[in-house]
Amino acid sequence: MHRDLAHLVTTIQDCEMVCEDMTTYVMRRSDFRSRIRQLELLRDCADICALTAKFIARDSHFARDIAKLCADICMACSRECAKFPDQQSQYCSEVCYNCAQECRRFAMERRDRFYSQD
Structure with missing residues (x-):
């Protein structure tokens, strides 16, 4: 796997993990009922990240389509998390934003940019 592609998969997997951790954090808060949208x-972000990483790693024909959807969901999650002032939400917002940017870049790149031989 091309090193840029390996970096992308790691970025996506990190986002998945942060979103999973953040879900647990929010569920344990006393105000979780006011954070339903978050x-x-x-959950959507964590799930699409898991799927996207797999599609990219196995060189699926649909990897770029899934990456575009992943970028859209990550951006929506980033915006929602940014609405909350706690440090964890702000960090999650940043991680999701970075993942969205990387996925969008991948979705728009030529296929041979990442899959050519080193």
Whole structure:
């Protein structure tokens, strides 16, 4: 796997893990009922990140399509997390934003940019 591609997969997997951790954090908060939208997006983001990493790692024909969707969901999650002032939400917002940017870049790149031989 090309090193840029390996970096992308790691970025996506990190985002998945942060969103999973954040879901647990929010569920344990006393105000979790006011964060339902955040919880929904955190779960969506974690799930699409897991799927996207797999599609990219196995060189799926649909990897770029899934990466575009992943970018959209990560961006929505980033925006929702940014609404909350706690440090964990702000960090999650940043991680999701970075993942969205990387996925969007991958989705728009030529296929041979990442899959050519080193």
